[in-house]
Amino acid sequence: MITSRAFAGRRYAVLGLARSGLATVEALVASGAGVTAWDDREEARDEAMALGADIGNPLEIDLIGFAGVVVSPGVPLNRHPIAAHAREAHVPVIGDVELFAEARAELPPHKVVGITGTNGKSTVTALVTHMFESAGIPTLMGGNIGLPILSRDPLAPNENGVGVYVLELSSYQIDLSHSLACDVALLTNLTPDHLDRYDGFAGYAASKARLFSLQHRDQVAIVAVDDDPSKIIAGRINHRLFRVSGKDVDPVDQMRWPALQGPHNAQNAVCAIAVCRVLGLNDEQIEAGLATYKALPHRMELVGEVAGVRWYNDSKATNAASAAPALAAFPPAPDQRLHWIAGGQAKGDGLSACRPWFGHVKRAYLIGEAMDGFAAEIGDAIPVDRSGDLATAVARAAAVAEPGDIVLLSPACASFDQFKSFEERGDRFRAIVKAFGA
Structure with a gap:
């Protein structure tokens, strides 16, 4: 692990004990720092204690004299009370990259x-x-x-x-x-x-x-x-x-x-x-x-080919700006038609970034919370199938896709309405497609 003598003799609070939080506790303790750690999950607190940390909620302790409060990037500093509590004690709020x-x-x-x-x-x-x-x-x-x-x-x-x-x-x-x-x-x-x-x-x-x-x-x-x-x-x-x-x-x-x-x-x-x-x-x-170079999972990942139809997992496209290039990558041809699976938890930017590439799409299969809003935004520009969920979208696309066609999951949305993460959404897509024989 990466340690430093610069941390020795100092005390840090660590808020959030997922992978990076526990790695931070371990590195700080190994560097000779004192650590007070907290997570709402008891099992995570037990892991931190086993690594040598004291257990305490940074929101409930006096932070004066601490060298820093290390928080997960997922902590929203614009509305989480730790920001004000640390500021009152003149303690910086930092991350593991710092x-x-x-x-x-x-x-x-x-x-x-x-x-x-x-x-x-x-x-x-x-x-x-x-x-x-x-x-x-x-x-x-x-x-x-x-x-x-x-x-x-x-x-x-x-x-x-x-x-x-x-x-x-x-x-x-x-x-x-x-x-x-x-x-x-x-x-x-x-x-x-x-x-x-x-x-x-x-x-x-x-x-x-x-x-x-x-x-x-x-x-x-x-x-x-x-x-x-x-x-x-x-x-x-x-x-x-x-x-x-x-x-x-x-x-x-x-x-x-x-x-x-x-x-x-x-x-x-x-x-x-x-x-x-x-x-x-x-x-x-x-x-x-x-x-x-081989593509990362969930980023224009070729999942496989079934009956001459290629299936791409672009679940990482969690907004319209990241879905648009995926649509652009598949121009229509006599032997290639694009079937687009989109939707999820919309981020508020709509599909305007995708609109220039609507002409590439044979049919859109819409899922999740954004289904009706996306359907209204698409209007008559593309034939729309209100599939509702990912399994239904895959099945309906598979039923009409012909050899040479592309089926693309590029949601232009976050995943949190139906999945824990874009990774889980992409993994689920991959598993469904594999069940079709890819």
Whole structure:
């Protein structure tokens, strides 16, 4: 695990004891810190106590003198009382990524890449990690993806170069960081999302932009400028900056990268290429990484083919802006028709981002809370099937799809009306399709 002498002799409160919370407790205790931990679940409290933590609710104890309150990114700071309680005690509210940043001084020589954005950040994080690994460079992926960063063993440099930590960073994780100066910071794109946590879109955009303000002047910013809000952020960066665009990718080149099809993956690829070039990979290493990359689960994942019909799981598309590129990736052809499964818990942005690609869709199968609202918004633009739930949508699509057709789950919605997470939704879709014989 990653530890630091900087934590020794200090006391921290840890609120929320899921994977990252327990990893934080373990790392802090191993570093010689005192830890007071809390979770509403008794079994989680028992695990923290077994790791050496005291048990106490940070909302009910005197926080004066604590070095920090470490909270899960899922804690809504704009309305959770811990924010005010910590502020009264003059104690910072931080996350595990901030602790990693504070521990960096004692780690072997390394570089840190921070990747944020509304959509595509998981794919770019995994792609950059794969490209460095395939080039033989020690690499570790963490943050909002994979295992908790503090639970991982520090990277050691080898003959191919210093280790690279590649961090996917949500806006929440950036909010909880104060000293994270990324050697390379990247913004993939910016569209409305998570507006329940911020003072409108401007507040959300400011959270993303803050990643660049934490950098030092000799560090590198990369911004994909395919949307206007990202262009605005790029225009305010006053240190070393590279602007990139998915339009810079030659479609002929993209055909050589089987897991990176569609315009959204062109943007993902150009972002990853820019990061890797900044950190020293050559064109041959970059091409090898792009060509051998395999897509993450739930992100334009080809589940299988049944009776000549291909089934794609894009459950990670939890808003319209992330579903739109998936629709764009499948233009109509005489032997290819697109059947689109959409719906769930709407985020308030509707389907306007998808509308330019409605012409690609043969039929829409709508599910969840958004079913009626999406049906009204689609109107007569696409034939609509009010399926209601995922199993019904799959069955109805399977009944009419012909060889050469595509069935795409790209919900443009959160999953929480019918599933615990987009992963559970995608897993369920995969299982249903496999039952059909994929």
